[in-house]
Ligand SMILES: Cc1ncc(C[n+]2csc(CCOP(=O)(O)OP(=O)(O)O)c2C)c(N)n1
């Protein structure tokens with residue numbers, strides 16, 4: 001990434017947003033599971049120690065505790081690595097939060113392969129699939145600091161369960177904090193184009209924007225849309241762009257099974273599209289991750305700008 | 316091995332731990348060092364294993380339930396001859412067979428993949444049960460963190476192991492008193508550990524995890540005990556052997572810089 005660009009990990013944004021919101025909203029609680037430093041809920045804890053509860057290494061229990069608290073009318077954030085905040089406790093989220101539609105917000109950090117050196121056991125590339133299949137669950141994947149902070153606020157203001165996916169690695173700030181308007185379920189067009197549509201989320205938005213620049217130089221006009229909300233999906237925006245270009249690419253730091261790519265494909269199967277409209281899902285193929293540095297892994301799994309560019313160019 | 320030989324070997328294991336984490340510039344030294352003496356005793360003295368035949372169906376098994384302390388595991392395996400000690404420097408690097416958390420399909424000597432806390436005791440219990448069902452007399456060992464035992468699955472597995480009288484299973488709890496967010500008693504109190512395992516029908520032995528005579532004695536008692544699994548609760552110091560890492564939660568998952576690395580190696584060597 002070019003010099004001079006501010007980079008912030010969205011888990012930092014999460015912690016900072018919680019700490020800021022804590023002044024304005026006096027009632028919500030924040031739960032963690034022995035990862036307060038890593039998930040950055042420690043920032044909130046420092047300011048509001050009495051509103052932060054460390055549940056210990058017991059994510060399934062934390063999920064149930066949050067459900068119980070939420071029944072009393074108090075909103076709760078629960079936090080852990082995405083692997084343990086959506087996977088370890090999946091059925092607790094489904095049955096104790098999803099089914100009763102309780103006001104619990106899941107702040108899942110360290111999502112995707114950019115977790116880095118911890119390797120496959122900690123690189124959650126299945127959470128979007130797991131979470132979006134739960135009825136009534138809102139699923140948000142912020143692309144940068146600006147969007148992540150706005151998402152935390154929107155999640156708190158929204159009644160019902162929300163899953164938010166944050167990253168460990170620092171990513172460039174691509175949305176101008178002064179003008180950016182975030183609305184759950186409303187995708188953001190970052191670049192107009194007429195030849196192809198690129199739908200991206202999370203860390204892949206910045207990479208997709210870079211790839212679009214490279215394509216432009218080759219005479220390919222790419223429309224780039226940041227689909228920060230995976231559920232409810234902005235079908236209108238997605239269908240409009242796909243109808244215009246007839247060539248769709250999705251890019252995400254998630255398995256190509258079940259995430260953004262699947263959601264977009266599901267949406268487009270029932271839309272009236274130009275003949276021969278094609279969808280290519282770019283993500284982690286049906287395989288586990290591995291240890292390595294975040295940037296190395298993005299390259300290895302072909303999710304960096306150059307690889308995205310080459311993939312699109314050669315398809 | 317004599318206790319002196321074990322101590323010398325443990326120092327080599329500690330050196331490998333610090334080297335692996337330093338080379339990777341990430342990883343978990345604290346809980347690796349607290350269990351370094353235990354790793355040494357298990358792989359050099361207690362377990363029936365053969366570096367030349369790591370998949371021998373008759374071998375004893377080990378499950379590292381607290382998988383983040385893989386540097387200790389890998390260093391002990393390397394020093395025991397399962398793979399070159401030099402390779403510890405590839406730890407956590409892209410393409411290495413020494414993944415951040417243990418992977419049974421990548422690393423010779425690793426019997427079970429782990430890294431998500433709370434799951435290893437179940438796998439070890441399954442191995443012990445399978446041994447009984449097949450009439451095999453291998454033994455199964457598993458190492459748990461004291462923070463890790465906050466996971467409910469640990470107690471589901473413990474109940475099962477006790478109920479099934481799995482006397483071929485030995486559970487070791489590394490009671491270094493620290494987890495990531497602080498003292499285990501402050502985060503979510505786990506004490507008393509021994510009474511909990513007793514209540515789940517375990518033979519419980521409390522020891523000092525840095526005293527080889529006590530470790531030796533505990534395993535002998537575990538072998539003698541019939542009709543119930545054994546839990547060895549070992550009091551340890553997190554970061555043991557590197558003064559500035561000792562009893563400090565800050566060194567749970569942090570790599571030393573070059574200067575700290577030199578200091579750590581010097582301390583470990585001078586202790587022999
Ligand atoms: C299910 C799960 N939750 C959270 C983590 C993140 N994590 C890694 S180590 C650790 C603390 C472990 O403390 P303890 O069990 O006491 O280990 P030790 O002190 O021996 O290092 C945590 C929370 C994890 N690996 N797995």
Ligand SMILES: [Mg+2]
Pocket residue numbers: 346460461462489490491492493494
């Ligand atoms: Mg501990």
